[in-house]
Amino acid sequence: MSSVIDALRRAIGAAQVLDARAAAERASSYWDPSPLQARALVRPRSTAEVSSVLRICHAYDQKVVTHGGLTGCVEGATSDADTVVLSLERMQAIEDIDPIGRTATVQAGVVLQRLQEAVREHGLIFPLDLGARGSCTIGGNVATNAGGINVIRYGMMRTRVLGLEAVLADGTVLSSMNHMLKNNAGYDLKQLFIGSEGTLGVVTRVVVRLEEATQSRNSAMVGLASFAHVTGLLKRLQQRLGGTLSAFEAMWGDYFRDVTEPGFHRAPLGRDHAYYVILEAEGADAETDTPRFIAVMERALDEGLIADAVIPQSEAERRALWEIRENFQPLYRRQPIFLYDVSLPIREMETYVAEVQARLKRRWPASRCDVIGHIGDGNLHFFVHPGSSGDDLHAQADEDVYTPLAPIGGSISAEHGIGTEKRRHLGISRTRAEIALMRTLKRTLDPKNLLNPGKVL
């Protein structure tokens, strides 16, 4: 059984191969402190070494789980004692930043925040941003098609990836390091590896698209009377702010009240609004952007679209507003609590949320269900606290949240992916023909089922 490890040591050097005991000194993930289970953990330093690792594992029928920053939310990188873990931690080079073409070429192990900071020095931004920025890697962002807080303006990771290099299950290196916005020379193979959660290949290098840095930022938090006001405001802002709207984060009233109870966040607005929204616009010209933003907000107030508004007067005040949205630790005082990440057409949202809440109340009269969302992206997050005890609470909550998605074409995963956690629910969002084709693709690219087995499908 150790011969695969011997072969790996010979191929990439003993220092790059940790045994099971050394691997167990690591945590299983950002969320799970239990010892990492693995037959070995390998740390290749180049695409060629990744290719060697996969060629050897293929020859030995050895399953492989790839590690990026391990911050994923759906148990998408779990392993067991028979697994070879392939960590990209030694592939952290930022190989090139092109300020003219506005691209960066990076190895997959580069941490998101490091790339964000590196391109800043060139007056550019890499606009993908999410809470895990300090740990997650570009390779992981690609493998999970990461979303985050700037999707409304800049799109998900898929729209950021111009080219990539991946290693297939048998060790074949597939280099598609395109740098251009336009390239229709044959099938766009990189799409296979974006969002397939490490099941079709291991991403080793990536060419990403950058943007010019913005020069101004205007923020506000507003209170609104109804969901129609929320969607109405979103539409008006998108009409009137000319593409500069960069964030529009909605909170249902219960969420806001829950996290601003005495002892938690300070409420910057009255606590009795039906909905709250944090919005931001980023533009090219501080001098004219701010008056325009204020004028747009005043007009929305005059029109009755928003009931009340607060505009932060300092970065500290701005951060305090964002804390209300991003730091939901206060909710976790009630345990257990289950987090959901769904998407659905915006016009279905109000009815859908009401139905989920009604289902949960029928099941558990003392349950709580707090809701926030990237409304513009069709993405809602639920925090479900059953307020009850029993077995299978999580599975029952799943049923209440997911079942009403099917008839409205909703998705059980907006941005987190499927991993292990949502696998058995995939049929709610995808047809039998779709799942059959996914299996066909998996069988075609990884016939021995060695890459991240048991995830997604």
Next chain:
Amino acid sequence: MSSVIDALRRAIGAAQVLDARAAAERASSYWDPSPLQARALVRPRSTAEVSSVLRICHAYDQKVVTHGGLTGCVEGATSDADTVVLSLERMQAIEDIDPIGRTATVQAGVVLQRLQEAVREHGLIFPLDLGARGSCTIGGNVATNAGGINVIRYGMMRTRVLGLEAVLADGTVLSSMNHMLKNNAGYDLKQLFIGSEGTLGVVTRVVVRLEEATQSRNSAMVGLASFAHVTGLLKRLQQRLGGTLSAFEAMWGDYFRDVTEPGFHRAPLGRDHAYYVILEAEGADAETDTPRFIAVMERALDEGLIADAVIPQSEAERRALWEIRENFQPLYRRQPIFLYDVSLPIREMETYVAEVQARLKRRWPASRCDVIGHIGDGNLHFFVHPGSSGDDLHAQADEDVYTPLAPIGGSISAEHGIGTEKRRHLGISRTRAEIALMRTLKRTLDPKNLLNPGKVL
């Protein structure tokens, strides 16, 4: 041999099946007036009928070529007397326009311009735009991943497609009619059908992403002294116009001079600049956008980035500027002339163009090579006139244009696709491993090689 036609008639009705003689009353394509060759031409009216057609053709090992608007530039829909042509001309319904979610759901046969006009009535735009707008179809735009003049701001067709329905070679209906910006529930199967030129399935319905209509438009044509000035101007505009830049179309000086010779277009600027650019910005607020645009232009003049500029004072003047870029009929007075569509990193462009022109001059001292491009997208179009006679002129021009792309990671097709015309050059832009994987995908999805055979691969 007629049994497949009988089966098709029985399945979808005789009125939906034209025989070879009736098919021959049609032109082969927008560019080729010769009679269309086909065993039959079928016009299914629904996805179910497309499925019936493909199921029957699959059973009879009958090859199928799908017709959209037939405006493609790379012989991507050619057929012969043994082909069943599947035209989507009877699937032209705009099924739904959602002003809140900003999506449109359409059948594949809808003509681009009709969709553009329909969403306008809702204060929305479908921003994909190209010269063929009055003939090309949404299905064809998907199958070829169409580009056009707004890519710099709104992306190619791939970024517009949220969901689609396709029928596989064996008649299986694959419905992935997602409406959300975010959906990470399993593999993103729609990507397989976007840009694969009808070789992996027939797209029947599409959900596309719309944008709010803009309220202002500012245009200019400028003359510049060097290519560094062109890229410098592009960068400054992207920094200073805050995401409102919607077009940046460059013309090499020779092109400009060629199309503004006496008797052709009127030159609105001196004819001795090294480069010319038409640029446009579209924003949300006419009142403040225009002064900002003027200020940005004046600053670029002061900085010496641009040598001269003209700002149109009416829609007629604006159209006249665009005619210089879009109506290159004057070039066609010299025959033969070969049109190219390549992409490459922007920082390589100046050297690459000089090299292509030098190669052509060495081969044919009297040759002309005019160049225009969507610079921001990395996309150049060449018009090559050999100025010489002989066999294989086109193949020799191909060699001079394509060969220097390989070392710089350029693409032989930015937006036109591969079709039949560029098939033998695919290896210049894609590696052996990539082409092998493309073949694997083709074999997996269409094992009998029935869908648009001989295209792309």
